[in-house]
Amino acid sequence: MWRDESVTWQAAHRPLGGLWxxxxxxxxxxxxxxxxxxxxxAVWDTAGLPGGLPGGGLWALRLPSVxxxxxxxxxxxxxxxxxxxxxxxxxxxxxxxxxxxVQMYAxxxxxxxxxxxxxxxxxxxxxxxxxxxxxxxxxxxxxxHEFAVLALPAHxxxxxxxxxxxxxxxAVAAGLLPLALVSARQxxxxxxxxxxPGWQDWAAYGLAAVAxxxxxxxxSAPRELVRIALPLALLPPGLLLAVSLVHxxxxxxxxxxxxAGLALLAGARLGAARGPLPWLLVAALLVPFGWWSAWLRTxxxxxxxxxxxxxxxxxxxxxxxxxxxxxxxxxxxxxxSPRVYGSLRDVALERSPAASRSLxxxxxxxxxxxxxxxxxxxxxxxxxxAGQPVDGYPGEAVKxxxxxxxxxxxxxxxxxxxxxxxxxxxDGCP
Numbered sequence: 001m002w003r004d005e006s007v008t009w010q011a012a013h014r015p016l017g018g019l020w021x022x023x024x025x026x027x028x029x030x031x032x033x034x035x036x037x038x039x040x041x042a043v044w045d046t047a048g049l050p051g052g053l054p055g056g057g058l059w060a061l062r063l064p065s066v067x068x069x070x071x072x073x074x075x076x077x078x079x080x081x082x083x084x085x086x087x088x089x090x091x092x093x094x095x096x097x098x099x100x101x102v103q104m105y106a107x108x109x110x111x112x113x114x115x116x117x118x119x120x121x122x123x124x125x126x127x128x129x130x131x132x133x134x135x136x137x138x139x140x141x142x143x144x145h146e147f148a149v150l151a152l153p154a155h156x157x158x159x160x161x162x163x164x165x166x167x168x169x170x171a172v173a174a175g176l177l178p179l180a181l182v183s184a185r186q187x188x189x190x191x192x193x194x195x196x197p198g199w200q201d202w203a204a205y206g207l208a209a210v211a212x213x214x215x216x217x218x219x220s221a222p223r224e225l226v227r228i229a230l231p232l233a234l235l236p237p238g239l240l241l242a243v244s245l246v247h248x249x250x251x252x253x254x255x256x257x258x259x260a261g262l263a264l265l266a267g268a269r270l271g272a273a274r275g276p277l278p279w280l281l282v283a284a285l286l287v288p289f290g291w292w293s294a295w296l297r298t299x300x301x302x303x304x305x306x307x308x309x310x311x312x313x314x315x316x317x318x319x320x321x322x323x324x325x326x327x328x329x330x331x332x333x334x335x336x337s338p339r340v341y342g343s344l345r346d347v348a349l350e351r352s353p354a355a356s357r358s359l360x361x362x363x364x365x366x367x368x369x370x371x372x373x374x375x376x377x378x379x380x381x382x383x384x385x386a387g388q389p390v391d392g393y394p395g396e397a398v399k400x401x402x403x404x405x406x407x408x409x410x411x412x413x414x415x416x417x418x419x420x421x422x423x424x425x426x427d428g429c430p
Contacts, residue, residue: 001058001061001109001305001306001307001336002302002303002304002305002306002417003303003304003306003332003333003417004108004109004110005061005108005109005110005306006306006332006333006335006336007027007332007359008030008033008034008037008061008109008110009061009109009336010332010335010336010353010359011027011030011034011037011359012034012037012038012040012041013038013041014038014354016035016038018354018357019031019034019035019038021357022353022357022358022359023182024182024357025186025357025358026186026189026190026358026359027186027190027359028179028182028183028186029145029146029179029183029186029190030110030111030144030145031143031179032140032143032144033110033111033114033144033145036064036114037061037064037109040060040063040064041060044059044060058109061109062107062108062109064109064113064114065105065106065107065108065109065110065112065113065114066106066107066113068106068113068114068116068117069097069102069103069105069106069113069116069117070097071117071121072096072102072113072116072117072120072121072257072260073093073094073096073097073102074093075117075120075121075123075124075260076089076092076093076095076096076120076260076263076264076267077089077090077092077093077094078124079092079120079123079124079127079228079260079264080092080093080225080263080264080267080268080271082124082127083127083222083224083225083228083264083268084222084225084267084268084271084272085271087271088267088268088270088271088272089267089271090267091266091267091270091271092263092264092266092267092268092271093263093267095262095263095266095267095270096259096260096263098289098293099259099262099263100289100292100293100296101252101253101256101259102116102256102259103293103296104296104301105253105256107296107297110253111144111145112145112253112254112256113256114141114144115141115144115145115147115148115256115257116256116257116259116260117141118137118138118140118141118144118148119138119141119148119151119257119260120257120260121137122134122137122138122141122151122155123151123155123228123232123260125137126155126158126159126165127228129162129164131164131165131167131168132168134165134168135167135168135169135171135172135175138151138152138168138172139171139172139175139176141257142172142175142176142179143175143176143179145254146176146179146180146183147236147240147249147254147255148257149172149173149176150235150236150239150240150255151232151236151257152169152172152173153231153235153239154231154232154235154236154261155169155228155231155232156169156231157227157228157230157231157235158224158227158228158231187247187249191248191249194244194248194249194250194251195248196244196245196248197241197244197245197248197250201241201250201252202241204252205237205238205241208233208234208237208258208262209233209234209238211262212229212230212233212234212261212262212265213230215262215265215266215268215269216229216230216265225264225265225268226265226268228261228264229260229261229262229264229265229268230261230265231261232257232258232260232261232264233258233259233260233261233262233265234258234261235258236255236257236258237250237252237255237258240254240255270282299416300416302416302417303417304333304415304416304417304418305415305416305417305418306332306333306334306336306337307337308415308416308418309333309334309382309415309418309420310333310334310336310337310340310341312413312415312420313334313340313344313380313382313420314337314340316380316411316413316420316422317340317343317344317380317422318378319343319344320343320344320345321344321345321376321378321379321380322344322345322346322347322372322373322376322378322379322380323341323344323345323346323347323379323380323381323382324347324348324373324379324380324381324382324399324403325346325348325381325382326381326382326383326384326390326396326399326400327384327390327391327393327396328348328360328361328363328395328396329360330382330383330384330418331346331349331353331360331361332359332360333382333418334382335353335360344380345376347369347372347373347375347376347379348363348364348369348372348373348395348399349361349362349363349364350362350363350364350368363395364395365394365395366394366395366397366398367398369395369398369399369402370398370402373399373402373403373406374402374406377424377425377428378422378423378424378425378428379403379407379422379423379424380420380421380422380423381399381403381420381421381422381423382418382419382420382421383418383419383420383421384417384418384419385414385417385418385419386419403423406425407423407424407425407426408423408424408425408426408427408428408429409421409422409423409429410422410423410424410428410429410430411429
């Protein structure tokens with residue numbers, strides 16, 4: 001379980017009143033998803049896990065994403081079937097399901113798989129001209145993550161002449177407005193860690209665009225499929241990349257549903273294929289896709305592993321030891337393991353996450369952090385991997401300075417995406 005999933009676990013386990021207070025300060029964009037997971041944990045929250053994670057554990061955390069991915073693949077198949085026939089639809093659904101990014105978020109406790117399912121089925125309802133249902137399903141996707149609204153201009157390419165679609169689009173925009181107003185105030189706190197898209201982002205988008213255009217050009221399918229699939233594949237990520245030149249908001253998972261457009265184009269192309277060449281290409285792609293899929297199921301595919309961090313702390317800490325997070329936002333590594341975290345003294349913490357209506361809590365002023373540290377005999381410090389930039393805030397600087405000047409380093413244990421260091425007062429290391 002990595003840090004974003006840890007945030008999901010923490011938020012979903014808050015009482016409904018506490019969750020509402022949190023969303024008023026931060027993470028409103030994920031509020032409906034946290035409410036859904038709150039319900040899941042209310043039903044399935046009985047088993048314990050070795051890492052200190054109580055409840056149905058990773059199964060309960062990830063089950064909605066697994067189900068949503070299956071639902072999205074079925075939706076892609078249904079759209080492909082309607083536009084290009086049963087064979088093309090089946091291939092499109094399978095192509096979507098085996099795409100490595102889809103598999104990645106199928107096994108992650110975040111909202112992106114559910115958003116993709118909502119967008120895909122909204123696309124199907126658009127084809128059926130079920131406008132009330134279309135608006136409801138797409139609005140649900142937008143409330144799960146508001147960047148689902150970027151599917152609207154993609155759908156508009158095929159449906160803008162329809163009065164029903166125009167009314168539905170207006171209803172979706174109006175229904176999303178309350179969330180957009182709240183999340184706009186939280187944008188800097190929520191997305192301030194992002195930089196402008198790098199060359200890798202533009203290169204990935206360029207490759208996807210070339211692939212989509214080649215598939216669209218060669219697809220022996222009704223033009224309506226191309227009019228729907230090509231904008232869906234290209235417009236949402238393209239628009240978000242363009243916006244991110246001014247407001248850096250681009251992350252590929254925010255528009256995961258765009259892969260449905262590529263899958264539809266691939267399904268149409270392969271469904272109409274004659275001869276062995278296209279299938280030889282598919283067979284060749286299965287090798288790297290298979291390797292990638294296997295790698296996605298390992299801890300190395302994520303930035304960190306909060307359960308491994310908690311296990312390392314449990315093995316090295318003594319009850320009553322001080323614990324210190326450098327930087328403070330890494331408190332999330334232990335918040336989802338309350339039995340481990342509860343056995344330690346968080347000497348820098350002023351107000352808990354629940355009391356401060358935040359995700360990681362608030363910390364004391366720098367002089368108070370130093371004074372509290374100097375009262376400790378042993379400190380378990382949780383740090384980013386070596387070589388990462390350090391925060392220059394006064395509180396973070398005083399943590400580092402006090403550890404160096406007043407403690408001996410006893411041990412450092414590297415785990416996925418983190419280091420667990422044990423410090424003791426001079427001559428106090430075993």
